Amino acid sequence: MAEQGFLKPKAGFATLAIHAGQEPEKWKSAAVVTPIVTSTTFKQPAPGEHTGFEYGRSGNPTRNTLEECLAALDGAKYALAYASGLGATTTVTALLNSGDHIVASDDVYGGTNRLLRQVVSRLGIDTTFTDVTDLQKVNDAIKENTKMLWIETPTNPLMKVVDIEAVVNIAKKKRDDIIVVVDNTFLTSYLQRPLDYGVDIVVYSLTKYMNGHSDVIMGAAIVNDKDLEQRLRFLQNAMGVVPSPMDCYLVNRSLKTLAIRMEQHKKSSLIIANWLLNHPKVTEVLHPGLPSHPQYEISKKQTCGHSGVFSFRHVGGLKESRKLLSSLQIFTLAESLGGYESLAELPSVMTHASVPAKQREELGITDSLVRLSVGLEDTEDLIADLDQALKAAF
Numbered sequence: 388m389a390e391q392g393f394l395k396p397k398a399g400f401a402t403l404a405i406h407a408g409q410e411p412e413k414w415k416s417a418a419v420v421t422p423i424v425t426s427t428t429f430k431q432p433a434p435g436e437h438t439g440f441e442y443g444r445s446g447n448p449t450r451n452t453l454e455e456c457l458a459a460l461d462g463a464k465y466a467l468a469y470a471s472g473l474g475a476t477t478t479v480t481a482l483l484n485s486g487d488h489i490v491a492s493d494d495v496y497g498g499t500n501r502l503l504r505q506v507v508s509r510l511g512i513d514t515t516f517t518d519v520t521d522l523q524k525v526n527d528a529i530k531e532n533t534k535m536l537w538i539e540t541p542t543n544p545l546m547k548v549v550d551i552e553a554v555v556n557i558a559k560k561k562r563d564d565i566i567v568v569v570d571n572t573f574l575t576s577y578l579q580r581p582l583d584y585g586v587d588i589v590v591y592s593l594t595k596y597m598n599g600h601s602d603v604i605m606g607a608a609i610v611n612d613k614d615l616e617q618r619l620r621f622l623q624n625a626m627g628v629v630p631s632p633m634d635c636y637l638v639n640r641s642l643k644t645l646a647i648r649m650e651q652h653k654k655s656s657l658i659i660a661n662w663l664l665n666h667p668k669v670t671e672v673l674h675p676g677l678p679s680h681p682q683y684e685i686s687k688k689q690t691c692g693h694s695g696v697f698s699f700r701h702v703g704g705l706k707e708s709r710k711l712l713s714s715l716q717i718f719t720l721a722e723s724l725g726g727y728e729s730l731a732e733l734p735s736v737m738t739h740a741s742v743p744a745k746q747r748e749e750l751g752i753t754d755s756l757v758r759l760s761v762g763l764e765d766t767e768d769l770i771a772d773l774d775q776a777l778k779a780a781f
């Protein structure tokens with residue numbers, strides 16, 4: 388269901404999630420449910436000939452099935468599954484050469500920040516972190532040797548929304564060989580389809596909403612361009628960052644309920660955000676589905692609404708945050724997001740502790756900023772839980 392002014396979800400999405408790549412005829416047994424193929428090797432009819440599969444790292448029938456479904460959900464030609472979201476990110480950055488330069492959002496996912504600062508930088512690939520909601524800053528950050536633009540929208544944990552189309556236009560106007568990447572983990576292909584705006588690669592931590600059951604670590608890269616697909620396919624095998632067939636089965640199964648899960652996450656989180664907005668101890672609610680959000684108009688233009696993850700600030704400090712988080716009974720105090728169970732965390736000392744303190748301060752990741760991942764429990768119960776925890780904290 389479309390909220391006022393937001394895009395409508397893509398017609399046929401739920402049908403594709405259930406049927407794309409899942410034809411029973413592709414299996415000898417005509418199995419309706421995708422089999423878990425654990426075999427690491429496949430019999431060849433003659434030396435050097437094979438029937439599409441040789442060795443489990445270079446291709447696996449369960450993984451291929453998941454990849455077909457993932458591609459369909461983004462309206463894309465190709466999808467590649469990796470051992471984790473960061474595995475997908477690592478592989479995508481391996482498209483670059485020493486001497487190349489990356490421009491990235493200043494509040495990218497903490498693990499991406501760490502990878503770019505502490506690993507990719509050692510390979511002679513520098514990153515400029517900038518506020519990508521400021522298009523002038525994006526333009527100014529692009530250098531002669533910039534080969535990749537890495538954005539996340541909304542950002543984490545500040546929920547800044549980036550105008551995808553505008554950023555793509557800036558990059559492509561400078562040079563058409565700049566690869567624009569969007570990490571779409573927070574919204575999924577159900578709520579936002581970056582390839583529609585000219586983005587080259589969509590990256591997912593499937594660990595979050597796409598799997599949605601908090602029981603698999605996995606990532607993916609989605610592309611339309613054949614050349615990029617082949618380079619990423621080569622790296623998937625050459626670097627060995629592959630997921631297990633069992634995990635591929637679980638994610639493939641989880642996609643069947645993605646549409647209805649995201650509808651419920653969206654609905655419930657907006658109700659809770661509005662409730663927090665009116666709470667006397669809450670000073671700010673950072674939720675792109677609220678008209679008070681600074682990039683509400685952009686959000687309406689490029690998304691079908693917001694998911695279950697958002698942040699809020701309260702009038703207290705570290706002590707109150709600690710009390711609030713330890714008083715919650717339905718929300719679990721834990722990192723991660725996007726599962727059926729509600730989670731709450733304190734980015735300054737948990738998910739974003741690896742971001743240098745000075746950068747954290749500049750960004751506004753303070754000790755009074757709490758991040759929620761609204762799960763699929765009854766909304767009334769979640770509100771009651773927040774209510775009693777806020778009472779306990781203040």
Ligand SMILES: *Cc1c(COP(=O)(O)O)cnc(C)c1O
Nearest residue numbers: 471472473474496572592594605
């Ligand atoms: C969790 C996350 C990642 C990393 O994914 P893993 O599956 O944990 O490796 C990357 N980007 C975003 C936005 C995330 O939330």
